[in-house]
Amino acid sequence: MEKLVFILFMGLYAAVFSESKNAVAPEIHKKQIEITKELTKVDSLYQSMNLKDVVNYKAFKEAMEGYQLLPAKNKDILSIIDFTLASTEKRLIVLDIKNEKVLFHSLVSHGKNSGSNYATSFSNTPESYQSSLGFYVTENTYQGENGYSLVLNGLEEGFNDKAKSRAVVVHGADYVNTGIVSALGRLGRSYGCPALPRELSKPIINTIKDGTLLFIYADNEEYFAKSKVLNHRNALMAHYEKDMADRQFGTLN
Template sequence: MHGRTLILKTLALLSGLGSVGACLATGAPAHEAPPVADAAPTQFVRQAPLADPRVIELALAAVRCAQSSGVGLKAQRLAVIDYSRSSREPRLWVFELATGRLLYQEVVAHGQGSGEDVPTRFSNAGNSHASSLGLFVTGDPYIGHNGYSLRLLGLDPGFNDAALARAIVIHGAAYVDPEAARRRGRLGRSWGCPALRSAVARPIIDVLKSGQFVFSYYPDQQWLTRSAMLKCEAARRLAGRGDARRGDGST
């Protein structure tokens, strides 16, 4: 209940961000089953064989948790980022929630404060230039310093709920260049934003805008054991207590 209260307080603070308020239903009873995220985890796994099935399962569990609190009931898509993988490899997948169909598989940059090729440090603090973990819901796109960008609203108290204040957004960047990464040993890095190749940033932002979900993963024990989005009853029903614990990469 504490996590749900914090989620609703966060959404209340975002009521001035245009149409996102209309996209996020916050008054639905907690016992109602989410109407959109119907595909089984195996459907997502079949579509994205390069992705870790346990990470996909955790992402879906977090989505179910948010929806059980009335957040994101109209969401149609989910982006999953696995920061435990090399920045030189695809580690972002965008799915349709209803069917599990894969829409995009892409490289994505992490923050300078998180590390080199494979990030190891994550933060919710301002000026950390680090990436954040957990479940986000998207706001509306806008034109900013990095061009066409998409606001991310963190739903994981203590882990990513400062994303709006930190200006953590999805945007395109020239430094997200796989060829240059092969020579350098890593992608270029952001100030904490999940930055994309410039060529795909706009279409990915357009499928993720206005009330969709983004889930960022790393086997960080503090987050895995304390995340409100992974501990609620709806999440346990979907992923199971044991599977959620196995998100630390153990076999």
Template sequence: MKFYTPHSLLPVLLLGLMGLGAGCQSAGGEVAAARQSATVAIPVSAPVVPPVPAVDSLASTPLAPLPNVSPELRAAVTELRARLGPEAAALRPEVLERACVGYLNLRQSGRISRPGILAIADMDLPSSEPRLWVLDLRAGQVLHRSPVAHGRGSGEGVQARRFSNTIKSACTALGFYRTQDTYRGKHGLSRRLRGLDAGHNDNALRRYVVLHSADYVSTAFMEQHGQAGNSRGCPALPPDQYRAIIGAVGEGGCLYLSGPGLESKWLDGAGAARRLAAQGWL
């Protein structure tokens, strides 16, 4: 039997690859082995992984329409939003609907006493935007629109990420508030706030959560930093607007701080519809 050296194996390999003399060396088996070792590997394509969509960290949390709102009440809120005009274009319809439902129920319960005035802050919007509106519901008019700060415990970036009612948390607390009396403190003219949602914001008076002025919500600060600064939990206001806003909401008014995850007993569509039918926006 003839044995092949590594150099003499090359012709056999070439013959094997070309398919010539396929069965000539069956007795020794070298050709079969050479064929096996010379098999050309075909690359297997990696599975195609679809790209992960980018997450917009400034996107607001979607809010489903309230389930128990009558067509009449929903139509009234839609008409109100249309009357408010361009100044309310950034006020999300779902937030306005919740604020109006809560306002009507609070009026019915006597928890708020200032008729027709509703202040709404959408704390799910970035602090770089004017996210506070003061509305005259009867006139269908935006009285004021301004930036508003959130607490540093809710996030020192442009977006509020967490909310808390806990004392010393420095967080914004979501829910419905009754505007209380005014006083002069270290921030000048300020208005106290009473939280009306148990477990969500009812520590507001104990936490000294108030409407007040702050330089970190000024136009100059926001132009320099691209966002408002942070409070210790207060919805702080721009120095050039705070007096007018504090005066417009008055004592006994309704302030709604909207944000993700808020559940409130005041969001009762059936009760709100009865109040609207009986008293309108008064």
């Protein structure tokens, strides 16, 4: 008799669980569709702005992940630095997302201890003289040792949140030009700042200052694995699934 009761109980539990799972599935599927639509918009924007020969798709996609998630005073402008490229190539792109235009495409330096022609090592540590990956929001401008400069506030703990204390800023530099490339086979390097050509530094700084997002990208496994910004969507989806399941079981109990 006890065995029969146990079998009946397990059958009832399986039926309830199945009902719960079936009820939750459409909601989860709906959320997955919403995320897919957002990614489709990214693809469409990449094509409509003719970015294929300007910035690699993965860098743009990851930049748009943060752009959609992070708050910023001015969401019309988005800047991307792609450190998978050599310093001899134009690695900075400034985009007008609102009007779907490329505003600037420029050379940009990396930190002296990040690598020679390619930036391959990154750090958030003071005095490391390395570049830092991740998302930043631009702040105020000032006149400093390197002339007209732009303060950067790193938004990612452990990756770039010490940018301000390290004085990692956007500024112009004489070592960022094609003449240096011809002489050295690479750009000159900074103490960690994304330094620009002198002739472009002021117009670029004036375009991106006061609350726009800047994303510094590299093919870096540690960053991809640990960035809370880039992993937010997966974490959100997992949390959403759990929440939906908990709520469904709650209604059945």
